[in-house]
Amino acid sequence: MSHAFPKSRHVRQRREFDRIYRQGRVLQDEFFRIHYCVLPNSAEPGCLGLTVGKSLGKAVQRNRIKRILREVFRQHPEFSVGLELIVQPKPALAPLENAKIGEFFLQVLQNLHGHIHR
Numbered sequence: 001m002s003h004a005f006p007k008s009r010h011v012r013q014r015r016e017f018d019r020i021y022r023q024g025r026v027l028q029d030e031f032f033r034i035h036y037c038v039l040p041n042s043a044e045p046g047c048l049g050l051t052v053g054k055s056l057g058k059a060v061q062r063n064r065i066k067r068i069l070r071e072v073f074r075q076h077p078e079f080s081v082g083l084e085l086i087v088q089p090k091p092a093l094a095p096l097e098n099a100k101i102g103e104f105f106l107q108v109l110q111n112l113h114g115h116i117h118r
Contacts, residue, residue: 005074011049011084020049020086027112031093031104035086038116046080048073050087056094065089065101072102072109079109083116 011017024037039046050069052062069087073080093101 003074005070009045009047009074011047011086016047016084017049017051017086020084024084024086027108027115029108031090031096031101032108033088033090034108034112035088036112037084039082039084042082044081045077046083046085048080048085048087050089052089055091056089061094064098065093068098068101069105072105076106076109079106079113081113083112 011020020035020037024035027034027036048070050066052066054062056062056065069089073085087105093104096104
């Protein structure tokens with residue numbers, strides 16, 4: 001059994017990003033801006049796109065943040081069922097430790113899941 005984050009759960013193409021930005025909704029907090037679309041009648045785990053700007057640091061820091069966010073998303077598919085997300089971390093996230101970044105992102109996923117499924 002592979003523990004990799006499958007490419008089928010990535011938002012990769014420009015038209016997918018454009019569609020989510022255009023048709024989706026936005027959720028913001030101190031650390032993240034999340035654009036999301038709800039897929040009707042979908043029981044499949046959701047898809048994740050990441051846009052990490054240079055304001056979060058050099059490539060090493062940006063890649064660290066992307067790895068952490070992908071890992072949390074992969075480990076908790078129950079919070080992404082029927083969703084397509086584009087996550088934009090804010091600069092306030094950059095100095096935080098790995099565990100805190102993962103904790104804050106999981107909290108946002110739980111809040112988003114609760115908001116959509118109430």
